[in-house]
Structures are given as C-alpha cells and as structure tokens.
Amino acid sequence: KNQVEQSPQSLIILEGKNCTLQCNYTVSPFSNLRWYKQDTGRGPVSLTIMTFSENTKSNGRYTATLDADTKQSSLHITASQLSDSASYICVVSAVRGGSYIPTFGRGTSLIVHP
Amino acid sequence: DAGVIQSPRHEVTEMGQEVTLRCKPISGHDYLFWYRQTMMRGLELLIYFNNNVPIDDSGMPEDRFSAKMPNASFSTLKIQPSEPRDSAVYFCASTFGTVVLQNYGYTFGSGTRLTVV
Numbered sequence: 001k002n003q004v005e006q007s008p009q010s011l012i013i014l015e016g017k018n019c020t021l022q023c024n025y026t027v028s029p030f031s032n033l034r035w036y037k038q039d040t041g042r043g044p045v046s047l048t049i050m051t052f053s054e055n056t057k058s059n060g061r062y063t064a065t066l067d068a069d070t071k072q073s074s075l076h077i078t079a080s081q082l083s084d085s086a087s088y089i090c091v092v093s094a095v096r097g098g099s100y101i102p103t104f105g106r107g108t109s110l111i112v113h114p
Numbered sequence: 115d116a117g118v119i120q121s122p123r124h125e126v127t128e129m130g131q132e133v134t135l136r137c138k139p140i141s142g143h144d145y146l147f148w149y150r151q152t153m154m155r156g157l158e159l160l161i162y163f164n165n166n167v168p169i170d171d172s173g174m175p176e177d178r179f180s181a182k183m184p185n186a187s188f189s190t191l192k193i194q195p196s197e198p199r200d201s202a203v204y205f206c207a208s209t210f211g212t213v214v215l216q217n218y219g220y221t222f223g224s225g226t227r228l229t230v231v
Binding site for chain 1: 224
C-alpha cells in the first residue's frame with residue numbers, strides 16, 4: 001500500500017531558529033514529491049516539487065532534499081519567521097497509465113514562537 | 115486568474131439534510147480533485163476528474179457521497195443524507211495532469227468547512 005509518513009507530528013521552535021521536517025514514503029512507481037504549506041483556514045500552497053533525478057531544491061528559506069534510494073525527503077527551514085507557523089504536507093505521486101495519483105502525508109504542524 | 119473558487123466557505127446543516135459543495139477550477143486545467151481534511155485523517159482524496167470524466171472515485175466514503183463535473187468550469191460534491199461524521203473541510207484542487215506537465219503543482223481552493231449537527 002502506498003504510504004507517506006511525516007515526522008514529527010508537531011514542532012515548536014523559536015523565531016530565527018532552523019528546523020527540519022521529515023517525509024518517508026513507500027509510493028511506487030515514484031513520479032514526484034511535493035511539499036506544501038497550509039496556513040490555518042486556507043488551502044495548501046506548493047513550496048517545492050522534485051522528480052526522481054533531483055536531490056535538492058530551494059525556494060527562499062525553504063530547502064527540500066530527496067533521496068530516492070531510501071525513499072526519504074526533508075524540508076529544511078532556515079531562520080524561521082512567525083509566518084512559517086503552518087502545517088507542512090508531503091505529497092508523493094505515482095504514475096499509472098499516464099495519470100499521476102497523489103498520496104498525502106498527514107502533515108507536520110509547525111509553531112514558531114517569538 | 116482568481117484561482118480555484120469554492121463555495122460556500124462555511125456550511126452548517128442538520129443531520130439528514132442534503133449538502134452541495136461547489137468548485138470552479140482554474141481555466142484550462144484538465145484535472146480536478148476533491149479532498150476531505152480532518153484532524154484525525156489529514157487530507158484524503160475522494161475523487162478526481164480528467165477532462166470532466168470521473169477517473170477514480172475509490173476514495174468516496176459511501177454512496178451518500180456523489181460528485182459531478184458537467185463542464186470544464188464547474189464541479190459539485192453532494193452529500194445526501196449528511197451525517198455528523200461528515201464534518202470536515204472539503205477542498206477542491208485543479209492542475210494540468212499530463213505526464214509531461216507533471217511538475218506543475220496542484221492549486222487548491224480555500225475549502226468549505228462543513229459542520230453537520
């Protein structure tokens with residue numbers, strides 16, 4: 001069964017500190033992996049998208065890594081800001097018959113304190 | 115582009131009533147997804163359409179749930195009859211879905227928060 005596991009479930013850090021969120025998956029055949037940020041009361045917004053051949057991608061203070069061999073990804077947030085408080089969701093897609101099927105992790109809830 | 119538009123933003127209804135959620139995808143997107151999000155289960159894919167045709171509805175929890183996409187610019191998710199356990203946030207998302215364009219991410223609407231009492 002295709003699964004996406006995220007850790008930790010929740011995380012509290014002080015403003016200005018760095019943090020790393022983890023995503024492990026068993027989705028097959030792998031197509032791509034996305035990290036989304038979901039603010040409270042809003043829909044998820046894409047941060048990064050990585051395919052099999054990419055092992056790192058940055059979007060401002062967000063850097064995602066992918067190890068396709070171990071089926072692990074991480075999202076590193078540098079110099080956290082209060083606005084980083086949100087849920088971060090890892091989504092892994094498989095390709096079947098020309099269509100791609102997403103499997104969602106349950107997310108990591110990040111709280112940044114001043 | 116105004117993005118994916120969902121209505122209503124909030125819906126409170128009594129158990130047993132019919133509920134209809136609406137979604138307008140981004141113009142030109144050929145895939146539309148309906149998701150449900152709860153604290154316990156996170157985001158769950160309910161059903162998705164490609165070029166207005168339902169492709170996979172295996173995530174639809176029960177026969178009480180139905181979804182339609184009569185044209186490329188409109189989709190509905192209907193629950194009849196509604197139950198308290200249906201209370202959740204329902205998201206609609208759209209994207210370009212061809213394999214060549216797989217790097218194009220989903221665009222989510224703001225969701226409909228449904229409360230069934």
